[in-house]
Amino acid sequence: MNKKTLAAGVAAVAITMGIAAVGSMDASAQMGPSWGPKWTKDGKLHLPSNFRRWVFLGSPLTPNGLNDGKAGFPEYHNVYVHPEVFDIYRKTGEWPEGTILLKELQLVREGTYPDGSGDEASGRGFFPGKLNGIDISVKDSKRFKDTNGWGFYNFGHNAPPYPKSAELAPADACASCHMANATNMVFKKFYAPILDAK
Numbered sequence: 001m002n003k004k005t006l007a008a009g010v011a012a013v014a015i016t017m018g019i020a021a022v023g024s025m026d027a028s029a030q031m032g033p034s035w036g037p038k039w040t041k042d043g044k045l046h047l048p049s050n051f052r053r054w055v056f057l058g059s060p061l062t063p064n065g066l067n068d069g070k071a072g073f074p075e076y077h078n079v080y081v082h083p084e085v086f087d088i089y090r091k092t093g094e095w096p097e098g099t100i101l102l103k104e105l106q107l108v109r110e111g112t113y114p115d116g117s118g119d120e121a122s123g124r125g126f127f128p129g130k131l132n133g134i135d136i137s138v139k140d141s142k143r144f145k146d147t148n149g150w151g152f153y154n155f156g157h158n159a160p161p162y163p164k165s166a167e168l169a170p171a172d173a174c175a176s177c178h179m180a181n182a183t184n185m186v187f188k189k190f191y192a193p194i195l196d197a198k
């Protein structure tokens with residue numbers, strides 16, 4: 001083997017090793033669009049960063065004052081989606097693979113009336129208070145084929161800081177209710193005014 005072929009051989013080996021190194025990296029964390037879910041090596045979902053700069057879709061509210069003081073989720077449910085997913089949905093009417101819907105819970109500010117409402121210059125009502133937890137749903141038809149292609153993750157029902165990652169919630173804790181009650185797993189009707197706005 002002359003010097004030239006040796007050098008070529010070394011280069012080829014280096015390239016092969018490079019490819020192997022990329023292949024051995026946490027492959028699932030590297031795949032998919034930049035806005036898609038990021039997974040830890042042991043398959044937990046990373047909490048997306050910067051989600052408060054995403055598109056705000058809406059905020060259903062089930063306050064304690066209207067639920068005998070015992071609402072399961074007495075907060076505003078602030079729902080966000082990444083701007084690129086928002087654009088794709090508006091074009092196609094479908095949530096693309098890798099969609100993350102993020103719902104941040106926000107307590108109703110403590111009011112002066114027994115039902116939790118209070119007065120402001122705008123009138124008597126419920127007003128936003130402290131942040132109080134995060135729930136996420138992720139579309140991945142293969143990974144979550146047993147639950148209609150969506151997986152559900154809870155990042156705490158408490159004030160921030162939130163955990164940086166969360167494991168898949170059991171189907172009976174989350175997915176089952178969405179399977180039974182939502183259209184295609186998402187309660188789209190609550191976001192339609194913003195999602196479908198012309």
Ligand code: HEC
Nearest residue numbers: 060077101103135136137152153154173174177185186187
């Ligand atoms: C008993 C039914 C029920 C259960 C259980 C439930 N959800 Fe939901 N979820 C809803 C409803 C209804 C909405 C929309 C209205 C609202 O937020 O009040 C919703 C909205 C959401 C949204 C916003 C996107 C969408 O589909 O509208 C996310 C994300 C979400 N839930 C995640 C979760 C997670 C994570 C769990 C488990 C920890 C969970 N949900 C358990 C009923 C449920």
